[in-house]
Amino acid sequence: MSAPDLSVQRRADAGAPAPPRAARRLPRFGIGRRTLVGALSLLGLLVLWWVLTTGTGLVAPYRFPSPAEFRGALDQFVTDGYAGGTLWVQAWHSTRLVLMGFAVAVVTGVPLGLLMGVSPRAEALLNPAFLLVRPIPPLAWIPLAIVWLGLGDAAKVLVIWFAAFVPSVINTWTGVRGVDRTLIAAARVHGAGSRRLLTEVIIPGALPMIFTGLRLSLQASWTTLVAAELVGAFFGLGRVLDAAYRDINPAMITVAMVAVGILGAATTRLLGEAERRLIPWRS
């Protein structure tokens, strides 16, 4: 009678060192082992980096910085700042814009996707516009945004909104259309009105796809922000990249790249955590 409680099992894996039985059952090894392997592979990359740039000098410093130069650039960035601000100031500036643009895109895109999914009339009305707008690469909006709003924050938020809006709409829409018809029928024969149908059947049913859309939107947000800051900005990590490129400072370029990577991964991780909490029924 007792179905396996997966959450408990997973927790047990994380706590204790992986038993030998789990080791044979590749590739599903425990979290502890997974972390170890991950750490080893990162360490290997670091060693390779040192060997290529410092140990053997196969890669010249003006092409790619050595670990020591990277460290130096990082120290400079953290203590003295670069291109108008320290690492924290620049990183926060970019993150804030990404979160703002992403939020605006989600708050507008998801409801529109829901509307298009449930209402054939709305779909008929909006779909042609979408077919037209959808193939435009998000970055192509940057010039227009700058012409409208200049080089400040508003233009960045606008560009992110344009870029992140489309995946949110499309995936929400697809998710709604993919909701099991029998579940909708089951809700209706048990007396659900249209409001309850939306909140308790259609939205939960579409939620996995909605999150897929959000992940794509978040990625698009970082991509477009960095691109927009490269094109023209007063602050932000894209501005740092641009300044470092003008200074021919590969070490600082790399520091900014790593910072963008870490921030992108961290925000994606947060989104994944939200997904895990909001979709507890998934096995």
Next chain:
Amino acid sequence: MKDIRFEGIGKAFPTRGGGQFVALDDVTLTVAEREFVAVVGPSGSGKTTLMRMAAGLDHPTSGQVAVGGKRVTAPGPDRAVVFQQFALFPWKTVRENIAFGLRCQGAPRAKQDEVVARYLRLMNMEGTEDRYPHQLSGGMQQRVAIARSYAIEPDVLLMDEPFGALDAQTRTVMQEELVRLTRREPRTTLFITHAVEEAVYLSDRVVVLARDPGRLREIVDIRPTRIAEGWDEMAIDAVMDLPSFTHLRTHVWRLLRDQIRPDD
């Protein structure tokens, strides 16, 4: 209570080639108030289609369906459906699934809890109320689906092979339980099944469908025999040993078997 009237029902589905596939042809059938009618027929004879039209989930291409004298146009909680594929809400726990219809009706929390507890006991599923459907066996899912429909005490119960996924033992328990429930609180019931014995044991009448196109083959009256011999007071295995039961079962069985042609 309400009756179900199928009047000259035809249902055709458009096919890819621009033609039509006739799933049901001219079916006229009345399920009286509080009557239990089982529908048997080969796969593809339109059993599910017939039920969906009574539920208001599908519409006949000719003829009409009326429930309680009112033409069916849309689904409503007076006609609860137990679906062939369970159709439990994956994001709701067992408790939330069973209470769904009651919440739609705005029943107070205490009443919901009471009903959920009662059905969990009845279905022998105590202790599973906080599980999600994917953490249940197929048979358990099916019992939750049945409980969800019983819980709203509908005038009409439409059940599409509700015991199909159960093991033999649970199935027997559920059949006896269904007899107990329906004799105590008779509801107008349309019960679809593949199992001939189940159909004969449970119902007042057995409707046999034929295929290609789906149509009425024969209606077998069970009720007089059941009342005369007092089946309801007997255990299911005792009933199945009775000559009268065997006779009816074999009759229905022949009606079905005669349809299986060598080219099938």
